[in-house]
Amino acid sequence: MPRHPKKTRRLVVDGRAYLWTLRHSHRVLDSGRFTDCRETLTLYPQPAGTGGPLRVVFAEGPGRYVPGGFPMGSGDVGYVWGGSLNLREPGTVRALLDAALARGWQPGERRAVEADGWPLLEAAAAARAGDAGPTGS
Incomplete structure (x- = not known):
């Protein structure tokens, strides 16, 4: 399964830093057609360890x-008849x-955790819609 290059970015939430890809x-x-497309967002609590x-x-x-394509997906994911997000x-x-975090993920746990993003999508899309404000901007 081809994997495409990733760029590391930084996010600070409530005084805690995370690197994300x-x-x-x-x-x-x-x-030549793509199948089994997936987008994986990984957050790494900082400092490392x-x-x-x-x-x-x-x-x-x-x-x-989950649009595919070359050289990488668009970062857009969503339900055909529902919420969507741009993971970039x-x-x-x-x-x-x-x-x-609301579903119980603990950033201090030492083990890697893999979560299905679909149950998180609606809550995150609603939060993003709230960020847009009443004018949608």
Whole structure:
């Protein structure tokens, strides 16, 4: 399954720093078509060694979209008839982190945690919609 380069970014929430990356992966069929696309957002509590990473995975499936493409996915994920997010936006990463924390993720745990992103999407999309304010800007 090809993995594409990732860029590390920094996010600070309530005095705690996190490094985060976004990676798109998929399989390529003999026809050249992409399948099994997934976006994986990984947050690393800082300083290093103070907690294990959180991997939020959005895998394609019925009623969901995870656009693929070369050289990497768009970062957009969502439900065909519902909420969507752009995983390249720091505000989205913050909203997903908040949703994971609300569901019990502990950044101080030493082990890596992989979470299905789909149950977090609606809460994060609602938080992002609230960020837009009444004018939608």
